[in-house]
Amino acid sequence: MKRRIEFQELEGKTIAVDAFNTIYQFLSIIRQRDGTPLLDSKGNITSHLSGLFYRNVKLMEYEIRLIYVFDGKPPSWKGRTIAGRQEIKVEARKKWEDALKEGRLDDAKKYAQATSSLTPPMVEECKELLDSMGIPFVQAKSEGEAEAAFLVTKGRADYAASQDYDSLLFGSPLLLRNMTVSGKRKLPGRDKYIDVFPEVIDLQQTLDASGITRQNLIWIGLLTGTDFNDGVRNIGPKKGLKLVKECRTLKEVHEKSKSPEDLALWEGIEEFFLSPEVEDAPIRFGKMDKQRVLKILCDEHEFSKDRIGHSIDEYIKAHEEKASQSKIGKWF
Helix, strand or coil: EEHHHHHHHHHHEEEEEEHHHHHHHHHHHCCCCCCCCCCCCCCCCCHHHHHHHHHHHHHHHHHCCEEEEEECCCEEEEHHHHHHHHHHHHHHHHHHHHHHHHHHHHHHHHHHHHCCCCCCCHHHHHHHHHCCCCCCEEECCCCHHHHHHHHCCCCCCCCEEEECCCCHHCCCEEEEECCCCCEECCCCCCCCEEEEEEEEEEEHHHHHHHCCCHHHHHHHHHHCCCCCCCCCCCCCCCHHHHHHHCCCCCHHHHHHCCCCCCCHHHHHHHHHHHCCCCCCCCCCCCCCCCHHHHHHHHCCCCCCCHHHHHHHHHHHHHHHHHHHHHHEEEHH
């Protein structure tokens, strides 16, 4: 069950953000017309830093508290998924280069978006920028989505934010989607834009409406495909729902679906979703350090000092005004 939500409704809430998922969105979307990412004069990519700063400072003006969760070591069975994604990137780069040669800029940008890569130095840059903005981050032991779901179930965050529905399989009670991509979005291959709004998916409401358990939802995920397996050909969510309702065990689901994947793989993935390895780390929120942010973005990567400084000042002003209103409100 999903519903549209306004950012004003999130005021005062804490959101555990799937860092890699979010940063890849910035790397994909924030590009020049020909698909080239934003670069400084030294050739360093800065799209991820631009997205992190401008989107987060805007969210923070709503008094939204953010916790970024970074992926740790992936489970062994994710290797095939990672290799497949790398193949897609290689093919997309070739199509991007061909489109540029032929002057097809719209196609070039579309293909370029699929070439995004996040390197270890870029990850460290992101962590440094977040820390300078007073935004805490957690280094997960394994999947960031699992850690974010853990933070919500433990009451340390109100929502897990990701575009990936696997967050629900990890048990996040509330999943927030489109948090970092809300606004106008161009439809691929078409000269048309649509409005994208944040939306919330309530796990328990979804399970109740479908008449299933979270374990059943994991089975549907295995049938349709997750980050860790391919799924079964010609089985989508509707067929998957019907099938799991007819079965009492994962083995029965596997047999009836005639899946070419090993049952042992499915059992391992099911266990991973139900009992992932998580980091029970302390969360400490900091304060915006204007000079440090300016050093990272402007001195090191040549962002405009006027623009960055103005955005920080606007955030500080909004934060102080809301704090003042809160104090006055307590007097009445």
